Amino acid sequence: MEGTTTNSSDSKMFCHKGIHFVTGLTSSEYIDSLEHFEIKDDDVFLVTYPKSGTIWNQQILSLIFHEGHREGTENICTIDRVPWLEYNIKNMDFNQRVSPRLFSTHLPHYLVPKDLRNKKGKVIYVFRNPKDAMISFYYFHQTVAELDHTTNLDDFIEKFLTGNVPSSSWFDHVRGWYTHREDFNILFITYEEIIKDHRGAVLKLCDFLGKKLDDETVDRIVERSSFKNMKMDPTANYETTNKGQFCRRGTIGNWKTIMTVAQNEKFDKILQDSKIEDLPIKFVWDINDNM
Numbered sequence: 001m002e003g004t005t006t007n008s009s010d011s012k013m014f015c016h017k018g019i020h021f022v023t024g025l026t027s028s029e030y031i032d033s034l035e036h037f038e039i040k041d042d043d044v045f046l047v048t049y050p051k052s053g054t055i056w057n058q059q060i061l062s063l064i065f066h067e068g069h070r071e072g073t074e075n076i077c078t079i080d081r082v083p084w085l086e087y088n089i090k091n092m093d094f095n096q097r098v099s100p101r102l103f104s105t106h107l108p109h110y111l112v113p114k115d116l117r118n119k120k121g122k123v124i125y126v127f128r129n130p131k132d133a134m135i136s137f138y139y140f141h142q143t144v145a146e147l148d149h150t151t152n153l154d155d156f157i158e159k160f161l162t163g164n165v166p167s168s169s170w171f172d173h174v175r176g177w178y179t180h181r182e183d184f185n186i187l188f189i190t191y192e193e194i195i196k197d198h199r200g201a202v203l204k205l206c207d208f209l210g211k212k213l214d215d216e217t218v219d220r221i222v223e224r225s226s227f228k229n230m231k232m233d234p235t236a237n238y239e240t241t242n243k244g245q246f247c248r249r250g251t252i253g254n255w256k257t258i259m260t261v262a263q264n265e266k267f268d269k270i271l272q273d274s275k276i277e278d279l280p281i282k283f284v285w286d287i288n289d290n291m
Contacts, residue, residue: 012148019108019168022146025087031111034085039115042100044209045123046082049173050106050166051136052128053191056227058082060194060202061102061124063221064211085112106167109180119185122209125177128191129283130170131255131267134160141165157263161270171274178279192252192284198222253286 013020016028046061048054055078062081083092085105094101105112116123138156141147147166150156163169178188187208194201199222206213213221223229259267271277
C-alpha cells in the first residue's frame with residue numbers, strides 16, 4: 001500500500017501508494033492532504049469502484065436529502081451536488097459546503113481521511129459484479145478524453161485483471177473495504193440490489209441515513225432516480241460536463257453478450273485465485289439470479 005508516486009505504463013495515469021489516478025485531475029500531494037481532511041458527524045461518503053453505479057447513487061442520495069423535491073437543485077449538476085473527494089476539479093472549498101455534506105470517492109480504504117476511518121461520518125459502499133463493471137469500464141474508456149482509448153477487449157481485460165486502470169484492482173478495492181468494515185460506520189449495498197428492488201434500496205439507504213420520509217416522497221425519489229429518467233437528465237448524468245456517455249445501459253448480465261467463452265474463463269480463473277468469492281458477499285451475475 002505504502003509507496004512513492006511512480007509513472008504508469010499508461011501516460012494518462014500516475015500511481016501513488018499503490019493506486020492509479022487520472023493524470024491532470026489530481027496530484028499525489030492533494031491525495032496525501034486528504035489524510036487530515038476534517039470530517040463532520042453528518043458527512044456522507046458514497047464509495048465505489050469505477051462503473052459500479054456511482055452517478056446513479058449520487059442522484060439517489062441527493063434526492064433523499066432534498067426529499068425528492070430538489071428545491072432548485074434540479075439545475076445543479078451532480079458533480080456540484082455530490083462532488084468527488086480526490087478529483088476536486090472545480091477547486092471547491094469543501095469546508096464551506098452546507099451540512100450535511102455529500103461526497104463521492106473511488107479511494108481505497110487506506111487513503112480516505114483518518115476521521116472517516118475512526119467511524120466519524122457515514123459511508124455507503126456500492127459494489128457491482130466485476131464482469132459488468134469491467135464491461136462498463138471498457139466502454140467508458142473509449143469515450144472519455146482523459147482516459148486511454150483501449151478498443152481491444154482482450155487488452156482491456158488484461159488491464160482490468162492486473163489493476164492497470166484508474167483506481168487499480170477491483171479485487172483489492174472490494175476486499176479492502178469489506179475486510180476493514182469495522183473501522184467505518186458503513187453500509188454495503190449492491191448495484192444489482194438497487195436494480196432489482198429500487199424502492200427497497202431507497203428505503204434501506206434512508207434507514208441507514210436516519211431519514212424518515214413519507215411514502216409519497218419515497219415514491220417521488222424512486223421515480224426521479226430511475227435509470228431511465230436519470231439518463232435523460234443532463235444535470236444528473238454528467239452530460240453537461242463530459243462529451244462521452246457516462247450512463248450507458250444500467251443492467252445486469254450485459255457481460256454475457258460481450259465476453260467470449262475464452263475471456264470469461266480467463267476472468268473466472270483470476271476470480272477463483274483471488275478468493276474474493278470466499279467473502280460473505282452475494283454476487284449477482286444475471287438479472288434472473290436471486291438476491
